[in-house]
Amino acid sequence: MVKQKNRKRKTGEAKMAPQAKKKTLETIELTQKDWMPVAAEKFFNNPNFNEIMKHMEILDASVELVGPFRKLKENSDVNGVELIMLDREQTDLPEMQTFMKCILGRYAFWRDTPSETNPVIVFADLKTIPELSVVGNKVEHAVHHFCEKYSKNQDNSKEALSALSKIFEMLGDSRMKDEITRTNKIRKINTVGGILGPGLYSDHPKGKLKYLPPANTLGESQLENLLRCLNNMKLPVQKEKVIKLIKPLLYSVMACNDEGYFGNGLELGHVIFLSNQKDILEDAMIVLVAAYRLLDREDFVKILQLTVELRN
Secondary structure: OOOOOOOOOOOOOOOOOOHHHHHHHHHOOOOOOOOOOHHHHHHHOOOOHHHHHHHHHHHOOOOEEOOHHHHHHHOOOOOHHHHHOOOOOOOOOOOEEEEEEEOOEEEEEEOOOOOOOOOEEEEEOOOOOOOEEEEEOOHHHHHHHHHHHHHOOOOOOHHHHHHHHHHHHHHOHHHHHHHHHHHHHHHHHHOEOOOOOOOEOOOOOOOOOOOOOHHHOOOHHHHHHHHHHHHHOOOHHHHHHHHHHHHHHHHHHHHHHHOOOHHHHHHHHHHHHHHOOHHHHHHHHHHHHHHHHHOOOHHHHHHHHHHHHHHO
């Protein structure tokens, strides 16, 4: 059993952009107005909501529902850009809307496009470059994933084992597994490769997003190893050497864009942004902004710019 008591934010301690940036939020207008996931409302209205959360806190005292759930719990009128920025993490991609944090990582809704009405849910671990994995498309699926992770602890107490049993019973263990398997299968059909777990989706009228496999452009291990090296370098001269190795990958993406392979820019930008490396943040911005605009996802450009402000 893992327990870690963290101070929970008081009501009204909205971790949106810093207060000095509040005016910026008020002046930004997104095309998409509704950023409240239906799946969040359904779970919040689940008759077993309070009971499930009580048992989850036995497993992990730091577990916390944030973002859209804080709006629901506080019955707040926060909406639009303020809602998508509520409790936002510095490494949340524009596609992400974090809704649950725990000691092992965080869970977020993942919208492939700003207008997505049924987003999938991803789990982001705590690695230097977070690995994202699709865990379903309901909050209950995220809860099930959370419980399965904790069920593997060999030092679980009787209280923890009892909590796990009760949560699985309330969710319906077999039904959850079937739904999650079905969701992941559909996801793989509707997306193309990509380094990240969610894959890359396109709403292009002619079919899937054009994408060249990593073997034809950049190697997954090559890019991730370079970013990890950059994270470990302390001296400017060392960092500069690593950055010189990353630059060619950026040039290859520009060439991909010229040929209509927009998915490669999206992929590379995602990975660099998740690494949270300020030395190449500008490069990540250039690549991601270009990809979002080529794919007509302008709202993501605005959300990206606001998220970068959190890092400052």
